[in-house]
Amino acid sequence: MNLALYRRYRPASFSELIGQEHVTGPLSRSLETQTVHHAFLFSGPRGCGKTSSARILARSLNCAKGPTPNPCGECQSCVDLTPNGAGSVDVIEIDAATHGKVDNARELRESAAFVPVNSRFKIYIIDEAHELSTDAQNALLKLVEEPPAHLKFVFATTQPEKIPSTIKSRTHHYPFRLVSLDVLSAHLAEVSKKESIPYEPAALTLISTAAEGSVRDSLSLLSQLASGMPKEGLTVEFVSAQLGLTPSHLIEETFSSLSTGDGASLFKTVDAVISAGIEPRRFAIDLLGALRDAILFNTGVKSVDSNQLSTIDAAVLSNLTNKLPASVVTAMANAVATGVAELRGAVAPRLQLELLAAKLLMLAEPNPPAKSNAPAAAPAKTTTAPTQPKTDSPKTAAPTTDAPKTPTPAKPTKPAALDLATVRAHWRPRNQQNPQHSI
Template sequence: DEDEEDGADVIERVQELIGEAPDSNPDDDLPELPLALYRRYRPETFDEVIGEDHVIEPLKRAILNNRVNHAYLFSGPRGCGKTTTARILARALNCEQGPTPTPCGTCQSCRDLACGGPGSIDVIEIDAASHGGVDDARDLRERAFFAPVHSRYKIYIIDEAHMVTPQGFNALLKLVEEPPPHVKFIFATTEPEKVIGTIRSRTHHYPFRLVPPKVLVEYLAELCGKEGIDVDHAVLPLVVRAGGGSVRDSLSVLDQLLGGVADGHVSYEQAAALLGYTPEALLDEIVDAFAAGDAHQVFATIDKVIEVGQDPRRFAEDLLRRMRDLVIVSAVPDACRSGLIDVSPEQATRLAHQVSGFGAGELTRAAEVLATGLTNMRGTTAPRLHLELMCSR
């Protein structure tokens, strides 16, 4: 008894030293932070996935026709919906009302696999980047033969599948070729060529693509409305450009902009400054100087670019993009109205005015000089000099 009392005294003394009450939980004092946009608005049904109709429609038809394969390979750039679609497919297959392309969302399986849900013991997500060895594959192979606990199927979602070692793939080969009736595999990867051919040939391969800018702009505008944030017309194309067609990357950029919003509004100037793009005013200055043949103004604008801390390479990229727009407007005068170029009405007026200052072929030659010069700027130790030489030509 004395030993127990001494032990209790020691524990109490240690708790006093570290400043922690016996029943306290340090997590209780942490503020609840909002989820990132790409997690808050993660699609939960096939119909909510944007820009991947060439994948979604065949998957829905396969479920309707009862022709679901035992193994799938989803490939494509990062952030385009591979893992999300894999989760939706798992939800559709294990829905108590299914298998169905439209999960009910109310059964226990659907609730477990919903965004923010606890997950399902029968849907196992494996990060192959850290669990891609032969021992991990053997462990998976042994567990796969056990029947699912609650659901119709036991589904393995193997993310970053290209990171599985050749020995790991070989250990899985027989299981993927002839799995038990209750097992499904979904491999997700950005590099399908690194998945060994014997595994690829046993899967249905669905290549995901980057989402078209117009579709992504409309989607981001819808989310801004849900968030109650007003954005300038030219902001969302900048966000899409920064995201490179990836939905997740674009949402991360938008989340960054919304995090610093003032008075519920995001202006073009704020977005351009934060994302490092060249202000339209500087591009207008140098294009007008080109049209007028004003060398002094050209070099003065370059000097201004350096003074404001703009990266010469980024300025050259933005200038080439402006020249591209001018070339299109020169060839197709109604390009802005027809949607070939997504710009505001004010910017469309400026483009039409700037085109009138160039002769036939001048815009094309200028764009070619910029494209060649931009390639030569990579790795240079004197980017300003290269920019000045480009503009002087």
């Protein structure tokens, strides 16, 4: 099958455009009441339907039976302006990134004066409008201020703040949004059914998540994955692997280690993550998502699984929240969120991930040692740190300055208990990594 899905499923009318009802609603009504403005500014992130909407608007305006929000699809203009159609001489698309110079704008101004060849309106769609040079903007301004009756403008941009107020104030501004996960997943399900692509619903959620709200990106991904899918279709396992996501069993193992406070198995899982070639930051992001699902699950949000927000087994989610108090799970999520930020461009990501695991274990500790009691026991234990000759990283405070306030690291628990200082102290010999990590 030919799989340029994002081209095949380009919307041809506002009713087919998904996730932008706050824009398509008012535009459809203005078409119905014949009160369409002469200039528009469509802004928003890439891939969410700005240019498609501009084309639909042109099609709606120029339909022989229009202007109408439901173009007939049969007249010459509608046929010319179908998505992937031949196009119309009266609907002119300009990419300001390559044609944003003043000469182009002057040419545009001159040609705009002529009436449309065989349509009701002459419509200019100016993509990447923020790339117009200042001279070009000035050349266009007059036209946008006092346009002839046959002229319409649609400026599309990802950076509306760069559009000068002189132009902006003459347009009707419609901000487009990223499409929500649910809407995107439902759309992918519909397309998959039409294309006879077998799928697991959760796999489509993964694709929607990866597309970050962009319809075009989601369909491109669907095309790519479907062209190489196994005969079972788009399974969670296949899609996770293709997108480089953490397989859910690794998240489940992490949860199980945390709920039992089993450090050895947690570090084994971290090792498995690295061995599987999963990017540590990716793992942290996926773990954060799973913790978030656990928190929601714990508050009784039953839609977690029905909305397929998580591919983690519900029993695993509830097991974690049953064993650990909500405050601990929330603290873990916070720690992981910080870890995700720290892992961005980290020099030693593995080490960072292991540190994060150590922090989570500390949070998971079922009976955290009391800080105030047993001051007598403290001095005996703390002597190890200051006298130790092979002091660890330069980050650990110098022994001399540390001496007066030794009671703080006091840890009157079993020697096996794990804290950051212990982890750092044992770091170098095992890993031979530079513990200096970047931002």
